[in-house]
Amino acid sequence: xxxxxxxxxxxxxxxxxxxxxxxxxxxxxxxxxxxxxxxxxxxxxxxxxxxxxxxxxxxxxxxxxxxxxxxxxxxxxxxxxxxxxxxxxxxxxxxxxxxxxxxxxxxxxxxxxxxxxxxxxxxxxxxxxxxxxxxxxxxxxxx
Amino acid sequence: xxxxxxxxxxxxxxxxxxxxxxxxxxxxxxxxxxxxxxxxxxxxxxxxxxxxxxxxxxxxxxxxxxxxxxxxxxxxxxxxxxxxxxxxxxxxxxxxxxxxxxxxxxxxxxxxxxxx
Numbered sequence: 001x002x003x004x005x006x007x008x009x010x011x012x013x014x015x016x017x018x019x020x021x022x023x024x025x026x027x028x029x030x031x032x033x034x035x036x037x038x039x040x041x042x043x044x045x046x047x048x049x050x051x052x053x054x055x056x057x058x059x060x061x062x063x064x065x066x067x068x069x070x071x072x073x074x075x076x077x078x079x080x081x082x083x084x085x086x087x088x089x090x091x092x093x094x095x096x097x098x099x100x101x102x103x104x105x106x107x108x109x110x111x112x113x114x115x116x117x118x119x120x121x122x123x124x125x126x127x128x129x130x131x132x133x134x135x136x137x138x139x140x141x142x143x
Numbered sequence: 144x145x146x147x148x149x150x151x152x153x154x155x156x157x158x159x160x161x162x163x164x165x166x167x168x169x170x171x172x173x174x175x176x177x178x179x180x181x182x183x184x185x186x187x188x189x190x191x192x193x194x195x196x197x198x199x200x201x202x203x204x205x206x207x208x209x210x211x212x213x214x215x216x217x218x219x220x221x222x223x224x225x226x227x228x229x230x231x232x233x234x235x236x237x238x239x240x241x242x243x244x245x246x247x248x249x250x251x252x253x254x255x256x257x258x259x
Contacts, residue, residue: 028188028217072144076249077229083238088229091247098146098249113193113204122199129196131207133214134189 024105026067027112030131031119033099036074037126045124052120060104065115071100099128109134145218145232146247150211152190153242161240168236180221181231187216215244225250 038046060066074097077089102119106112109132116130154162176182192207207213218235222228225248232246 026186028186030214032194070144071252072249073252076247077225078148078245078247079229079232079238080245081238082241086233086238098247101144109191109193113195116195117202122195122197122202125198129194131192131194131214133192133207136187136189138186 024065024107025112026135026137027104027106027109027115028133028135029102029104029112029116029119030098030133031100031102031121032096032129032131033121034095034127035097037099037121037128041124041126049120049124052123056118056120060102060115065104065106067103067105069100069102072098096129103135144249144251145220145228146214146249147216147218147235147237148212148245148247149215149237150243151213153215153237153244157240165236165240168239172234172236176218176220176231183219183221185216185218188214212245 038049041049057066057069076091078091079086079088081087102115104112104115106115112132112134116132119130121128121130157165173182173185176185190213194205194207195202196205197203218231220228220231222231228248228250232248235246237244237246
């Protein structure tokens with residue numbers, strides 16, 4: 001199981017971080033890898049990697065910058081076409097997949113990029129890329 | 144997690160009226176999902192973005208997209224199974240306005256001990 005993109009849901013935040021978060025913007029960080037990037041690591045390396053990821057996420061949680069993060073299953077599908085003629089799949093025609101995501105709160109794009117660069121996914125030769133995308137927040141949708 | 148994939152900015156090619164009618168359909172779709180408790184969150188993504196690549200110590204901030212297909216937005220759903228998530232994706236009005244959009248549907252993993 002890939003833990004590198006983590007799985008975290010921030011349930012409670014204290015008043016101090018709530019106030020701070022109001023001036024923050026949201027960014028979606030998409031972890032792009034060549035297939036399952038941890039499959040080739042030895043069990044020890046995997047464990048070590050997971051530990052680094054946990055430390056990384058713990059730090060982001062403490063500073064109130066992590067809204068959520070989840071790894072994604074390797075299986076999936078892609079729907080395409082037009083209404084009435086929709087096609088289901090295949091899921092991935094290229095080798096690069098999105099292995100997981102981090103939804104972070106940062107003051108600007110530069111800070112979000114810095115957070116992405118600190119991700120330990122860049123430390124173990126996994127050839128990962130992280131796409132850093134500002135979210136255009138539409139009021140009244142997010143629960 | 145549903146990723147909405149489009150060729151560039153899907154709104155850029157639409158007339159003001161088409162855009163308004165599309166947004167209205169989108170809001171109805173989202174409203175229905177919210178009412179049934181199936182939508183956790185959904186947002187469009189801005190086009191000004193970056194891609195980080197390389198190894199620690201030699202990281203590069205690249206242009207965010209080198210191909211034409213980009214991720215225009217996402218839907219975080221709660222569905223009883225994969226088939227239901229596919230059905231919800233197929234009902235998205237993005238497939239009604241000739242935008243050439245695709246939706247990628249990916250089940251999330253759950254890691255015990257750190258999940259809520």
